[in-house]
Amino acid sequence: MTALLDGYLLTRREVQRWVHQPAPVVIALLFPVLQVLIFGYLFGGAFTVPNGSYLDYLMPGVYALAMMFGLESTLGAVTADLNRGVTDRFRAMPVRRTAILTARAAADMLNSCAGFAVLLGCGLLVGWRAHEGIGPALAAVALLLLLRFALVWLGIYLGLLVRRTELVTAVQILVWPLGFCSSVFVSPSTMPPWLGAIAEWNPLSATAAAARELFGNPGWGAQTWAGQHPVVLAGCWPVLLLLVFVPLAVRRYRRG
């Protein structure tokens, strides 16, 4: 019970901070919108996909990428609290220790849901549509948020692990090639085979491909097992990440 209350209070702390200091939150929300504009309009004319419009192919990828970039805000927030001594201070108080981590996860999920809502609105505005009905569309949303949830815990673990600001920046930069080496913007079939294979098995591609399938948007016409079973992969990858990184994060945290 106290763990729940502590978790709620610490989540509320994050939300209050956003309300008082909305600028970074708004910028973070607008960043994926910018991607839609850049890739949809600036580069999009040069990209083609086998069956359908590029914008319909792109949007689920941008949704998935937004989930991935959430990793950076989680990482930044965890290390900021650590380096400012906030985490230590809470740890020296009669606050449930697990509550501090679950509150971070809850706050980041709230933030992601808000960001996702803005991005969906932006998608609808530029003409993207879901064609398979409400059930599969909700399933796609759930899979996207599941990926974010798994990456929150990866972010918490990495934040506790690296701690130093320079290393945080390094990790944040590494997210970019990982994000782009996927089926988000272009079909892996256009890449060199070895790179295409990595891109195809990338958890991000799995979720993007699963979202395309469930939203009824065009895929990239994959002939491989990974490409043809994206929903299974998009369900398994995050669960696997959670099974690994939740215990690692909790252990790291307990050790201090």
Place this chain on the structure above:
Amino acid sequence: MYGVVISVDGMRKRYGSKTALDGIRLEVAPGRVHGLLGPNGAGKTTVVRILTTLTAMDEGSALVDGIDVRADPARVRMRIGLVGQYSTVDEELTGWQNLELYARLHHLPARRARTRARELLERFGLGEAAGRRVCTYSGGMRRRLDIAASMVRAPSVLFLDEPTTGLDPRGRGQVWDSVRELVAEGTTVLLTTQYLDEADQLADRVTVLDRGRVIAEAAPRELKSRLGGDRIDVIVREPGQLERAGELLTGAVGGAVHLDPETNTASIGVTDRLAALDNLVRALRSAPVELADIELRQPTLDEAFLALTGDGDRR
């Protein structure tokens, strides 16, 4: 052990191959301010981290308010307050929002938490700033809010880890006043500091740490007297005359003189104050040295510290 709030014996801590603490012994009486003094890396913060249940020690025993830190850390956390080196209150929130959060995190019910937050803000002279965001506060106000946040449940022991690092003199004064008031109300304070005058101002007793060992434990006054008595400072008007003033001091008093060109001060330790002054005044009367000031004073803890660790170069 009656009459002891913090009791540490044989505390050892190793980080990899580096020994951070090498058998610390520490006893703090209730209602006192105990200073932990030492240069960076002496082990002060490690002692605080162990006593506040943030880090586990390798060997030794530690009781805080009678509770074994190793066996029952959760109960220790109910009795302590920790104000770390950096301000941990949220800049984006108001003073009141910060304190209400800390009150709720100490598990006061919602209504009680609101009253307590208001009480604490008044108590630490922040009543008028309660509705303002913390980023508009001065450094001293922030630190007081930090201290207020650790006083929600009136802890038996308050740990202050370098509480005035980075504050201007006015902010330091405000924090010192707050600490004095808390102690007057019966809180025990363990204070770490690199500022020797801070320990001098606040602490009833001081434990001096160097490279993980206790090298002295005494009242600040005692610590100073171990240096061998008082000191005479002679401040010259012309920088060029500083060396001449030093020679005069050595001649009149005897012993090693310390010259500080930055402040134009020549300083020397004395055992017999009156005789030394008498000799010095007579020597100065016939010398062509123009003085700005002359002072007979107790040694600072800085000087005591240098004498205790034996190497001035390291600082």
